[in-house]
Amino acid sequence: MARTVDQARHEARRLVIVDAALTVFAARGYDGATTAAICRQARIGSGTLFHYFPTKLAILLGILEYGTREVRESAAAYEGREDPVGVLLEIVGRSADEAADPRVPGFVRAAAGVMHLPEVAAALEADADAQRARLRPWVERGQELGEVRTDLTDARIVSWLMLLTDGFLERVAAEPGFTAAGERDLLVATAREFLHPGGRPARRGGRVSR
Known part of the structure; x- marks a missing residue:
């Protein structure tokens, strides 16, 4: 009889490995990280590790995929809200809160070192797509209500919001004195x-042409 898989336990063990790998990549970079170090951090044997992730690259991709999944799941949490600007600012603030994890700067640098690899580039683009999908409906709603500027298309506004949050993360990773907690309020x-430049009301119902 085939052995059944406890999906909850399987997912929990996978998450332990991902969390341990995040710590190791952050401390050692991609090249310096080893599967042996990840096993020690996760307190598992190599056989267990390779059952979940066959290679070191697969582990890094797993971390990126978890991040993308969290973006998609968080999007559902805003359903039913009637304050589009409030939602957009919460999303921006959330990005700063996530960047406050002390391991994030090191991991960003580790991922940047292998972003030329097709698999990593594809994972990063999938994450960007998920972020756009989370932001755009609220930008559109804000423009319809006259609460978000209408001199730019919704797509351009989304791109600029992502530029703000991505640039913020890059600064946190590159500049020791630039901390997520210290700069969060200014980012928001x-x-x-x-x-909403200058606090001026946008044209109610106005939309710019594409």
Whole structure:
């Protein structure tokens, strides 16, 4: 009789490995990280590790995929909200909160070192697509309600919001004195001003042509 798989246990063990790998990649970079070090951090044997992830690259891709899944799942949490600007600013603030994990700067640098690989580039693009899909409906709704600027298309506004959050993450990773916790409020304030320059009401129901 085939052995059944406890999906909850399987997923929990996979998450332990991902979390351990995040710690190791952050500390050692991609090239310096080893599967042996990840096994030690996760307190598992190599056989268990390779059952879940056959290669070191597969582990890094697993971390990126978890991040993308969290973006998609968080999008559902905003359903039913009636304050589009509030949602957009929460999303921006959430990106800063996630960047406050002390392992994030090191992991960003580790991933940047292998982003030329097709698999990594595809994983990063999937994450970007998920972010666009999370932001765009709220930008559109904000424009319809006259709460978000209408001199730019919704697509351009989404791109600029992603530029703000991605650039923020890059600064956190590259500049030791630039901390996520210390700069979070300014990031959110910058996003608020961008969405509604000078506090001026946008044209209610107005949309720019594509």
